[in-house]
Amino acid sequence: MSKRLLVTFMVLVMTLFLPFSENQNSIQLKYSVADAVYGSVGNSNSSSSSSSSGPILVVKDVSYSPETVEAGDKVTVSLTLANIGDEKAETVRVSPAGLSNEEFTIAGDSVTKYVETLGKNRQTTLEFPLLASEKMDGGNYNLVVKATYRDEQQSSYSDDYNLFISVKGKGKSADVAIENIVVTPERIQDNESFSLAFMVKNNGKTRAENIKVSLKGDEGIFSKSPDIIMIDSLDPGKSHAADFKLFAGDDLQSKYYNIHISVEYEDSARGNDRVTVNQYAGVNVNASRSKLIPKIIINSYRFDPMVVRAGEQFRLEMSFLNTSSTRTVRNIKVYLTGIDSDEEGKIVFTPVGSSNTFFIDSIEPKGVSAKSLVMYTIPDAEPQTYTVTANFEYQDGDGEEYEATELIGIPVIQQSQLSAGEISLPPEAFVGQPVPVSVEFYNTGKTRLNNVMVRVEGKFEVQEKQLYVGNFDSGSYDYFETNIIPTETGQLNGELVFTFDDPSGEPQEYVREFSVNTVESPPVDPSEQVPPDGMGERQGVVEKVFKNNSFWIGMGTGLAAAMVTGIVASKRKRKKRIEFDEDE
Template identity: 40%
Template sequence: QEIWIPVAGSGGGSILEILEIKSSMTTVKTSDSFDVVVKIKNSGAFDSGQIRVSADGTESLLPVSQNLHFIQSLKKGEVKNITFKFQPKPDAARGGVPITINVAPVDDNDGTAISQAISVFVDSDSTGSAEGKNVPKIIIKSYSSEPTLVNAGENFKLNMEFLNTHASKTVRNIKGSFSVTEASNETGNVFTPVGSSNTFYIDKINPQGSSSWDVTLYTIPDAKSKTYTVSVSFEYEDDQGTQYTATELIGIPVYQPSRFEVSELSLPTETSMGFPVFTAFEMYNLGKTEIYNVKLRVEGDFEAQPKSNYFGNFESGRVEYFELSLIPMTVGEANGKIIFQFENASGEVHEVVKDFSMNVMEMMMPPEGEDFPVGGDMPGMEDEPTDKNFFTSPWFYIILGVVVIGVVVTIVLVVRKRKKDKEFEF
């Protein structure tokens, strides 16, 4: 039996989740047929490709309907229900029977395969084979995690409820343990118990009774975005002291948190009205998973070139350099902010905001009725005869130079933006 716990994120553009598996009957007789409804969601940042959904009812259950379905595509955030129908075999043994649902993209590069299962109890007069006659079984009846969404590098509490499926036998002296079948290459076990060991003890579980157990686990920071299988093993006895063993599987999908950072902005504290100010910065994806649809926009008392820009997806470790010009549009204290926006693997939108401010002074102008000064006259020196006017003064060339520089910088930034946009065309 496999039960999968939703924890939090993944590596591909589409992330498939099994939100719920619900059986129309929890206890069935051999003459009953029942439905199993599976609710599947694409929690990724992009639409999925073709998806294969199958159901495995073991040898004790017969599929009444087809047990393999294909979904052509799931849009981002879309939820779809798939229904399977089963009936127990006439000679099915009494006890719990797992039904495993497998969801996988047809294209292996389009996401990660996941599995989840529930159990139904077959109420029959058959005891199965002689070897399995009257064997009391322990299964995982239900589970929960707190919080529901868990990121790598965080603690979470796992609670499980165990059920003794036998109608008349009590199971005693129950020793349980859990282990992860796959380890991290860097730090070993993916899940580590916090404040306890990986074993537990239950005195007894009465017939058709249940017992709960919870443990706090720590997920290592370098765990990959994938589903890890946890094996829960039991050793127990019946009233006659006969010893039994059982194993249940729990799948925990781990998601990596995103980590997007921007370097500090380098800007002067003062400038003049209408004069362009240039700034450059770097953006980093410091997380262990890809982020999607990275873009920025500028807001505030400045005219920016460019005012917004789209960068596309950032794989882990990517560094992106960017520069822009800011022209203050108000005198006094001018405030602005650059807003960076991106989506994580779960499709959640995040923002990083960089605020900035400058003291803006009026552009220097000559007194009313006077021309701009011409040349570098020194006291005591006679001016040479000349036809003085604004277009031959140094002020004209200074202002002209500023305008030319602003135009050149704008052209350079536009060309770079167009070149960058072409790099993200598909």
């Protein structure tokens, strides 16, 4: 039995036939996948003469009912099977392969479909009832459909078709999906730029955090923008637009080139495990055979540090690629514009220790030249992506002059800042007695803080050691209170430790120290205690108590604790009153 893995669409085969005349007796066919739905991607070439090539079965169309597949639901997969070969196919058997209880199972008695004969240029529609497992998480699942058939000489064939089914999970977890993929333009020439845009959406029930979006194209497809995008978080039902700038080299063939999209994220409902979602897109390249103009592009750029923060310096590292495979470019002048102001005319980036212009002697065919520039970001820059234009002036080997431009996106985030007020606690404490400690804290920065937590540390016992706040918006405030119990006398030192994640996902820590003097608890004089039956002696005992210094020390400490508690209660009431007023 011969086996062939067909990864082609008939529409592409038809449009990629080379011109021929009546006296030609052979043609060259190029097949390639043209839709991410089918998953398998690649390219195959074959030559044929006047002799028959036999039957060739391909999947032309796939649909699902219902369109949105949820875990635990039945789904009917409908596919159109077409014979684009030179002979009829006989004894055709088609069925899904690799079914399991963890993913898809048969929703009926049998899932194998039988077609007695499928003639040349004929097609048929087949339906397969399946059941999605209750255990499935949201994501894209690969379904392999296998076909076996014979030709007129009874030679056997076997083909596999890879389908992707998007499943929406029912669990209480995040479910990030890649939707609405758009390539502009859909068909390009080699040595040409294009864009890939899509939506990253959370279809789940919980927040997805620390989302990393990346892509990688086939050989010859270059990214002109950073090939990684970081998204802070996505609430359930929310989306984030992703847009990448790409470039097709000048030595590409006329075929469909694939682009792999990957999304990784953390899901708190799964213990913050990293979840990965994969999808494919692509672009049709029509290779040109005319004289090519040598082009310079920025094939990659990065920032050091990776996150550009307002008020700090960063290094912009750029790599310039000569896309021509035959011609050297010379006398290259590169200068950056748009770095000195935003929409309001404020200076945003300032070159440090150099100008915004530099010179490159030459770049060989397919060669790369790297340059870097240190810049400073103003402290009050708005958190957004700023566009910087790289302008090129250069010559080819014949001295002909060219100009070109490339765009660089620089995402800027504001400094994260958490502040705390005065720590409230009494001036003196007793060993073994609870001491109230409280503090208000504020998000005084311009960005939201994630995973905010407060804890108290020190050589003492603690009744409530930590408080988890979670997300903390800019301008918000909260408070933390607990009781510490000293275990020894002397100077008692402690720390209030605030931890959080900034918008880039990096953990940050803010520490406030406190101290209190600790003494032994005052002894109680038995003679000062009131006897059960000593009603006549109560007045004398009371007088002695009031004259005892230990009483006043204890009374002062208790009063201080009461004042602290009163202050905290007052703050609580004030905060609730403010929230109430805002609601009104």
